[in-house]
Amino acid sequence: MDVAKELLSGTILAGARAIRWLDDGDPRGARTLAEIFPHTGNAHIIGITGPPGAGKSTLVNALISEQRRRGRRVGVIAIDPSSPFTGGAILGDRVRMGKHTLDPDVFIRSIGTRGQAGGLARSTHDACLILDAMGYDLVLVETVGVGQDEIDVVALAHTTVIVGVPGLGDEIQAVKAGLMEAGDLFVINKADRDGYEDTYRQFELMLHLRAESKALSSDDWSPPLLRAVAVKDEGIAEIVDAIDQHKAMLQNTGEFGLRSAQREREQALTLTCTEIMRSIRQSADPAILSAVEKREIDPYSASQLLIKNWQEGRGT
Amino acid sequence: MSNAHQRPLRILLAKLGMDTHTVGITIIAHALREAGMEVIFTGLKQTPEMVAAAAIQEDVDVVGISTLSAGHTRNLPKLARLLREAGAGDKLLLAGGVIPEEDRPLLEEAGVDRTFTMGSDTRDIVAYLNEWWVQQLAADA
Numbered sequence A: 001m002d003v004a005k006e007l008l009s010g011t012i013l014a015g016a017r018a019i020r021w022l023d024d025g026d027p028r029g030a031r032t033l034a035e036i037f038p039h040t041g042n043a044h045i046i047g048i049t050g051p052p053g054a055g056k057s058t059l060v061n062a063l064i065s066e067q068r069r070r071g072r073r074v075g076v077i078a079i080d081p082s083s084p085f086t087g088g089a090i091l092g093d094r095v096r097m098g099k100h101t102l103d104p105d106v107f108i109r110s111i112g113t114r115g116q117a118g119g120l121a122r123s124t125h126d127a128c129l130i131l132d133a134m135g136y137d138l139v140l141v142e143t144v145g146v147g148q149d150e151i152d153v154v155a156l157a158h159t160t161v162i163v164g165v166p167g168l169g170d171e172i173q174a175v176k177a178g179l180m181e182a183g184d185l186f187v188i189n190k191a192d193r194d195g196y197e198d199t200y201r202q203f204e205l206m207l208h209l210r211a212e213s214k215a216l217s218s219d220d221w222s223p224p225l226l227r228a229v230a231v232k233d234e235g236i237a238e239i240v241d242a243i244d245q246h247k248a249m250l251q252n253t254g255e256f257g258l259r260s261a262q263r264e265r266e267q268a269l270t271l272t273c274t275e276i277m278r279s280i281r282q283s284a285d286p287a288i289l290s291a292v293e294k295r296e297i298d299p300y301s302a303s304q305l306l307i308k309n310w311q312e313g314r315g316t
Numbered sequence B: 001m002s003n004a005h006q007r008p009l010r011i012l013l014a015k016l017g018m019d020t021h022t023v024g025i026t027i028i029a030h031a032l033r034e035a036g037m038e039v040i041f042t043g044l045k046q047t048p049e050m051v052a053a054a055a056i057q058e059d060v061d062v063v064g065i066s067t068l069s070a071g072h073t074r075n076l077p078k079l080a081r082l083l084r085e086a087g088a089g090d091k092l093l094l095a096g097g098v099i100p101e102e103d104r105p106l107l108e109e110a111g112v113d114r115t116f117t118m119g120s121d122t123r124d125i126v127a128y129l130n131e132w133w134v135q136q137l138a139a140d141a
């Protein structure tokens, strides 16, 4: 099977295999990506993030239905945490999306974080490119349940949806700190629950503060605050409307292409840094390291030496 | 370059039909996670068609079905056939739960690679999968 060619014509088996290779760091993945990359840049990448159990998967399930109603082909990447001890994972987001399994225009992929911090897996970006190349109109990226600083999805997505829920209590502080500055769209899910009104007011206030602090910036998008009961499909059409409006705004301002361009640039730098780090670790002179262990050289001086040796070792 | 650590085995676990016995599949899911595997859980009330489609989207190496309420002589062969027809016949197909001894030849004939019934030690299941995975990685290298 010519995986690159097959996935460009939409073959699920091929797309699924390419994502596996990229997730596993198999060299065939990078080769495939090189071939399909010219055919990417079209899909609207939408991040869905929020605290654990907020109803992200349930919401994604409802969003898929609404997007399908609007005739769009949908890719989903659902990320769950891997165990830091064993590397294993139970990836269960799909359970809530079962009704779309047999829809040939919906592709759902579960990915474990495999040690990556920030709310995404290392391969999330690559998986988005594969789904993009397969011709999915949009990719919904569900992050792991996040705290305040796990907001890598913002750099990945064109549009980031922050999902809050009533009764977060102290967690709302976490949401405030990191996520409030990041989101393009705010959804309070489980609006059928007690405490909804309070939570709505808290979010409203924080969005107001955010608007004031951003008043001088050129960013003229004011993030809508929406309500949803994802389990009952309530408020879903309004969310997709708002997502569409955000996309239209991005396209009108040229920001859509800019965000994609910036993402690819950052990815190139990230890959470079990862590779250099690996190479430095691998080539590090054990004698220097053991001198640090014996307190004969301090860590700063040692690091200068290690860098110098590494550069010389590479003939630069 | 690839080794078992960088390439964890991916396994899909599911239950077919109206079978609501969840204890076994939950124990298996946790045991495999502890063994460093990626377990994709698709939930209850699946059809063979749904399991085959999900297994392909997820590009799992192994499909594991937990079956305690009969129906296995019908739906497991069907699942095996659907996987083959979709070009995914290379995936290992396992079944566990309540599977009478006399049904095993039929299941094996139909493409179920191995069954683990009541009282199976999860350590044996993990060992079996690890052994199979090491062989796969070696064959792929």
Ligand code: B12
Pocket: B013, B018, B019, B020, B021, B022, B023, B024, B025, B027, B028, B063, B064, B065, B066, B067, B068, B069, B070, B094, B095, B096, B097, B098, B116, B117, B118, B119, B120, B121, B122, B125
């Ligand atoms: C607990 C139980 C229930 C509970 C289930 C609770 C729950 N949430 O799971 C309740 C009370 C709800 C229940 C209901 C019913 N049950 Co019931 N139940 C049992 C019982 C007593 C134990 C099952 C169990 O949890 N075992 C413990 C786990 C750990 O064992 P396990 O599932 O077998 O898993 C092990 C292995 O099989 C293997 N394994 C399992 N799955 C997988 C998957 C993979 C991939 C692998 C590798 C291995 C593997 O590994 C596990 C570890 O060793 C069994 C009797 C029995 N001896 O099995 C009857 C039993 C399964 N039930 C039975 C029946 C008939 C029913 C009912 C239809 C009516 C009734 N008579 O009660 C209902 C309807 C359920 C339905 N719609 O499916 C029958 C099934 C008969 C058959 N298949 O021919 C049994 C066998 C009892 C009997 N002897 O009649 N049941």
Ligand SMILES: Nc1nc2c(ncn2[C@@H]2O[C@H](COP(=O)(O)OP(=O)(O)OP(=O)(O)O)[C@@H](O)[C@H]2O)c(=O)[nH]1
Pocket: A051, A052, A053, A054, A055, A056, A057, A058, A059, A093, A096, A144, A145, A189, A190, A191, A192, A193, A228, A229, A230, A231, A232
């Ligand atoms: N009452 C109520 N419950 C909901 C609603 N949406 C989701 N839930 C429930 O909330 C629980 C968690 O839902 P998930 O969709 O799995 O949440 P999640 O954010 O994806 O969870 P993680 O991925 O584990 O972080 C489930 O029991 C859902 O049924 C809602 O609108 N109202």
Ligand SMILES: [Mg+2]
Pocket: A056, A057, A058, A092, A093, A142
């Ligand atoms: Mg989820």
